[in-house]
Amino acid sequence: MSKQRVLITAGATGIGREIARAFVESGASVFVCDINRIALANIAEEIPGVLTGHCDMSSRSHIERMVPEAAAALGGIDVLVNNAGIAGPTAPTDEVDPDDWDAVLQVNLTGTFNTTRLAIPHLKTAGRGAIITLSSMAGRFGYRNRSPYCASKWALIGFTKTLALELGAFNITANAILPGAVQGERLDKVYAGRAALSGKSIEEVRREALASQSIKQLVDPRDIAALAVFLASDAAKSISGQALPIDNDRQQA
Numbered sequence: 001m002s003k004q005r006v007l008i009t010a011g012a013t014g015i016g017r018e019i020a021r022a023f024v025e026s027g028a029s030v031f032v033c034d035i036n037r038i039a040l041a042n043i044a045e046e047i048p049g050v051l052t053g054h055c056d057m058s059s060r061s062h063i064e065r066m067v068p069e070a071a072a073a074l075g076g077i078d079v080l081v082n083n084a085g086i087a088g089p090t091a092p093t094d095e096v097d098p099d100d101w102d103a104v105l106q107v108n109l110t111g112t113f114n115t116t117r118l119a120i121p122h123l124k125t126a127g128r129g130a131i132i133t134l135s136s137m138a139g140r141f142g143y144r145n146r147s148p149y150c151a152s153k154w155a156l157i158g159f160t161k162t163l164a165l166e167l168g169a170f171n172i173t174a175n176a177i178l179p180g181a182v183q184g185e186r187l188d189k190v191y192a193g194r195a196a197l198s199g200k201s202i203e204e205v206r207r208e209a210l211a212s213q214s215i216k217q218l219v220d221p222r223d224i225a226a227l228a229v230f231l232a233s234d235a236a237k238s239i240s241g242q243a244l245p246i247d248n249d250r251q252q253a
């Protein structure tokens with residue numbers, strides 16, 4: 001493949017930043033959008049060559065501005081990484097604030113739809129492409145006290161499978177990556193939320209979480225990035241419509 005042009009949503013920190021780094025290292029041109037302007041400035045400095053743009057993924061008008069901006073900056077789009085996803089509340093469903101429900105669905109599902117619908121024409125023009133969407137182990141299992149997040153991550157699997165059917169004829173693959181418990185700040189917050197709700201210590205919560213994995217480790221975000229680069233490569237041209245866990249063989253959420 002010639003130099004890939006990659007758009008990554010909400011990628012200025014965390015897993016998205018590792019994905020950006022891996023694509024740049026593979027020789028791709030990368031555009032990262034994010035809501036956090038400071039994080040955007042930091043990633044532009046940290047990963048030379050990365051193009052950046054401000055976007056609130058809960059805003060349709062922001063996305064309608066951002067995707068054309070990314071396509072213009074990159075000279076087209078071959079690869080879309082739908083990385084944006086907020087964790088949302090930790091509470092039993094009957095205590096979830098409906099506004100919090102809306103906020104999670106708006107970013108995780110509707111934001112992904114709005115980005116994807118606008119990126120598809122660019123991928124079709126490229127004649128070959130890949131759409132990679134970050135779901136979660138919460139898109140594979142029920143996830144106690146995280147119903148908005150869980151519902152959004154299952155929805156992204158249906159979205160991915162539908163994209164695969166619609167876009168296969170255009171040499172565009174669509175796959176979902178389902179990370180388990182990933183090293184980083186976000187998981188620290190999830191464990192803290194769970195501990196607060198259950199009255200257990202954070203260490204206890206962490207031990208319990210790893211008990212349901214064959215490999216007793218957190219997932220290295222660089223491994224997720226390597227999987228994304230592979231899924232966008234020519235070697236993965238026959239893989240589409242798949243939901244790929246990368247979770248140390250987790251048996252439950």
Ligand SMILES: NC(=O)c1ccc[n+]([C@@H]2O[C@H](COP(=O)([O-])OP(=O)(O)OC[C@H]3O[C@@H](n4cnc5c(N)ncnc54)[C@H](O)[C@@H]3O)[C@@H](O)[C@H]2O)c1
Nearest residue numbers: 010013014015035036056057083084085134136179182186
């Ligand atoms: N970290 C994990 O353990 C884990 C596990 C499974 C799946 N995932 C999924 O992987 C993806 C990335 O997760 P992460 O942990 O790196 O995320 P994160 O919480 O570290 O956030 C990544 C970025 O999203 C940006 N962001 C937040 N709200 C935004 C908005 N409205 N518009 C634009 N940008 C916004 C933040 O500024 C941040 O730079 C998400 O879809 C997440 O659900 C993460």
